[in-house]
Amino acid sequence: MSRIAVIPGDGIGQEVIAEAQKVLAVALPGYESTEYDLGARRYNRTGEVLPDSVLSELDEHDAILLGAIGDPSVPPGVLERGLLLKLRFEFDQYVNLRPSRLFPGASSPLADVKPGDIDFVVVREGTEGLYTGAGGNLHTGSAAEIATEESLNTRYGTERVVRDAFERARRRRGHLTLVHKTNVLVHAGGLWKRAFDEVAVEYPDVTTEYQHVDAAAMFLVNRPHTFDVIVTDNLFGDILTDIAAAVTGGIGLAATGSINPDHTHPSTFEPVHGSAPDIAGQGVADPVAAIGSTALLLEHLGRADAAVAVNAAVERELAGRESGATIRTGEVGDRVAADVAGQLS
Amino acid sequence: MSRIAVIPGDGIGQEVIAEAQKVLAVALPGYESTEYDLGARRYNRTGEVLPDSVLSELDEHDAILLGAIGDPSVPPGVLERGLLLKLRFEFDQYVNLRPSRLFPGASSPLADVKPGDIDFVVVREGTEGLYTGAGGNLHTGSAAEIATEESLNTRYGTERVVRDAFERARRRRGHLTLVHKTNVLVHAGGLWKRAFDEVAVEYPDVTTEYQHVDAAAMFLVNRPHTFDVIVTDNLFGDILTDIAAAVTGGIGLAATGSINPDHTHPSTFEPVHGSAPDIAGQGVADPVAAIGSTALLLEHLGRADAAVAVNAAVERELAGRESGATIRTGEVGDRVAADVAGQLS
Ligand SMILES: CC(C)[C@H](C(=O)O)[C@@H](O)C(=O)O
Ligand SMILES: CC(C)[C@H](C(=O)O)[C@@H](O)C(=O)O
Numbered sequence: 001m002s003r004i005a006v007i008p009g010d011g012i013g014q015e016v017i018a019e020a021q022k023v024l025a026v027a028l029p030g031y032e033s034t035e036y037d038l039g040a041r042r043y044n045r046t047g048e049v050l051p052d053s054v055l056s057e058l059d060e061h062d063a064i065l066l067g068a069i070g071d072p073s074v075p076p077g078v079l080e081r082g083l084l085l086k087l088r089f090e091f092d093q094y095v096n097l098r099p100s101r102l103f104p105g106a107s108s109p110l111a112d113v114k115p116g117d118i119d120f121v122v123v124r125e126g127t128e129g130l131y132t133g134a135g136g137n138l139h140t141g142s143a144a145e146i147a148t149e150e151s152l153n154t155r156y157g158t159e160r161v162v163r164d165a166f167e168r169a170r171r172r173r174g175h176l177t178l179v180h181k182t183n184v185l186v187h188a189g190g191l192w193k194r195a196f197d198e199v200a201v202e203y204p205d206v207t208t209e210y211q212h213v214d215a216a217a218m219f220l221v222n223r224p225h226t227f228d229v230i231v232t233d234n235l236f237g238d239i240l241t242d243i244a245a246a247v248t249g250g251i252g253l254a255a256t257g258s259i260n261p262d263h264t265h266p267s268t269f270e271p272v273h274g275s276a277p278d279i280a281g282q283g284v285a286d287p288v289a290a291i292g293s294t295a296l297l298l299e300h301l302g303r304a305d306a307a308v309a310v311n312a313a314v315e316r317e318l319a320g321r322e323s324g325a326t327i328r329t330g331e332v333g334d335r336v337a338a339d340v341a342g343q344l345s
Numbered sequence: 346m347s348r349i350a351v352i353p354g355d356g357i358g359q360e361v362i363a364e365a366q367k368v369l370a371v372a373l374p375g376y377e378s379t380e381y382d383l384g385a386r387r388y389n390r391t392g393e394v395l396p397d398s399v400l401s402e403l404d405e406h407d408a409i410l411l412g413a414i415g416d417p418s419v420p421p422g423v424l425e426r427g428l429l430l431k432l433r434f435e436f437d438q439y440v441n442l443r444p445s446r447l448f449p450g451a452s453s454p455l456a457d458v459k460p461g462d463i464d465f466v467v468v469r470e471g472t473e474g475l476y477t478g479a480g481g482n483l484h485t486g487s488a489a490e491i492a493t494e495e496s497l498n499t500r501y502g503t504e505r506v507v508r509d510a511f512e513r514a515r516r517r518r519g520h521l522t523l524v525h526k527t528n529v530l531v532h533a534g535g536l537w538k539r540a541f542d543e544v545a546v547e548y549p550d551v552t553t554e555y556q557h558v559d560a561a562a563m564f565l566v567n568r569p570h571t572f573d574v575i576v577t578d579n580l581f582g583d584i585l586t587d588i589a590a591a592v593t594g595g596i597g598l599a600a601t602g603s604i605n606p607d608h609t610h611p612s613t614f615e616p617v618h619g620s621a622p623d624i625a626g627q628g629v630a631d632p633v634a635a636i637g638s639t640a641l642l643l644e645h646l647g648r649a650d651a652a653v654a655v656n657a658a659v660e661r662e663l664a665g666r667e668s669g670a671t672i673r674t675g676e677v678g679d680r681v682a683a684d685v686a687g688q689l690s
Contacts, residue, residue, distance in 0.1 A: 111453075111457075137532050153492045155489065191482065194490075214583045239558055242560065
């Protein structure tokens with residue numbers, strides 16, 4: 001039986017996760033779930049972000065399903081670093097996966113694109129680079145202040161994520177783009193390029209390409225259809241995936257997995273959107289991104305058939321919507337769950 | 346008399362700079378120019394990128410007008426670091442200025458935008474951050490390799506560029522957005538935020554906003570009209586300005602200045618596009634970006650009236666083009682120069 005830790009979190013996180021669980025109930029029948037109260041409410045009540053005991057309990061699960069974390073009442077960075085990034089680092093979630101597809105019914109800000117035109121995934125490194133926290137300040141607050149941030153990169157960490165990206169490219173359209181900034185960040189860029197080129201030899205069936213991050217950012221806007229799989233470092237991936245979300249109609253629909261491909265610790269799956277306190281509690285939040293994250297979860301747990309069914313149901317849900325009509329969170333979950341049930345029966 | 350150092354560079358750089366000089370001849374009558382043979386050809390011939398003696402000579406000028414640098418025959422990074430970045434650091438060009446406007450006749454990949462809708466400038470820091478070259482590799486090429494990149498930030502360097510951005514915002518629509526990643530890069534982010542907030546007190550007439558770089562990248566795509574002035578660090582600025590170029594119709598039209606606002610050394614002005622070896626020598630390269638960079642140069646030299654005239658002429662040139670028609674490099678320069686002459690006479 002699969003054991004799923006559920007962290008609904010704050011704001012609309014709670015609402016969309018309820019719908020994701022409806023879908024999971026039919027796609028992964030009999031799964032066991034434990035709910036964890038983490039996020040802004042817990043922090044405001046107890047001052048705790050992620051106690052070690054909870055971290056150990058989470059570690060007993062096969063996967064984590066997360067809604068959204070955050071509230072204006074919490075100082076910026078506290079929950080991001082103490083919870084989201086902590087999970088990535090503690091659970092060695094080195095593949096941060098972000099599929100980008102233009103769904104039917106989604107409205108892209110780009111002219112001349114139609115559903116199906118945009119379909120790529122970004123494989124973002126999740127445990128190294130500028131995200132380790134290395135760095136410091138001297139003479140803080142004075143005119144003499146200096147601050148450093150250090151990007152730490154290992155061949156070990158780079159090679160494993162590059163290899164994962166080649167595997168994904170092989171299972172898709174067979175094209176992999178490495179994005180970095182080798183002409184300026186020569187040290188880390190050199191390491192990434194060497195790892196990439198050496199692993200590429202093992203994948204003669206995958207065509208490869210290199211782009212500087214500034215060029216890639218531009219190409220995501222003016223020729224997004226040319227991408228299949230992108231592999232890049234932690235910070236570049238953070239920026240590129242938001243551009244990807246923008247061109248496919250906003251973060252409202254995007255799902256992401258922070259994945260430990262070796263299954264030595266649980267992976268986290270979540271919608272990319274935030275807790276949206278402005279619309280929380282009204283039952284109008286769109287749960288498709290949360291539901292989409294269950295598809296990534298299912299795939300990670302080896303249930304590719306169920307993942308395909310969930311994605312197909314999400315696609316039908318979006319295609320069937322009248323543009324501009326308000327959605328009801330609970331009805332969306334019911335419809336998608338019923339669709340999935342029909343497919344898998 | 347203004348002394349302008351001209352570095353035509355490689356490929357279409359030579360062609361477009363000739364047109365920029367036609368315009369400069371009428372906009373800055375009697376200016377003295379010295380031409381410097383730098384770039385891929387010089388490097389391939391002599392192995393030299395930017396000899397110290399040339400650097401000293403360049404330093405005697407009021408400004409540098411640069412075409413484009415680079416050729417596939419030169420290893421990546423050599424000319425970028427040895428010439429472009431070297432000029433920024435040696436000449437303390439701490440304001441990297443990139444205006445982004447959607448010109449009439451330009452085709453944006455965005456739906457539902459029309460000329461005038463997008464009009465902002467990015468003030469990118471040019472002498473600090475991840476561009477200093479600090480960092481290194483250990484056990485290079487082995488499975489044990491590690492690589493570091495260090496972002497170095499000073500209050501001095503941050504405050505001066507922030508102040509420049511506030512000044513520009515005051516002269517424009519009075520809105521300034523700081524972009525960083527304070528929730529992850531806490532050390533540098535903290536320094537930037539402190540400097541920004543303290544300088545803001547001196548500019549009560551400028552409204553301010555903070556955005557994380559990932560959010561800003563998305564907003565540049567799905568609501569670019571909300572920006573007036575953006576101030577950000579060196580690497581974030583590199584990425585954001587390419588997104589800005591994309592949404593305004595590509596780097597073919599964008600101009601940039603690497604500016605030393607204190608005039609202690611010359612500033613460099615150039616089109617954002619590259620040397621485009623594929624179309625070089627055919628007389629079909631569009632010189633409007635190079636001409637646009639002369640407008641930035643004129644403004645820097647205190648000739649705001651001439652800068653306005655050049656921009657107006659460029660706008661008319663673009664508005665008058667039939668879409669899809671081939672342009673002739675030399676004719677564009679003649680037309681724009683004549684227009685500027687008419688305005689200033
Ligand atoms: C919340 C933040 C720490 C996080 C990141 O920077 O990785 C987010 O932007 C993301 O992309 O998951
Ligand atoms: C050529 C390269 C070093 C440069 C940079 O990264 O700054 C370029 O991309 C730019 O934006 O001027």
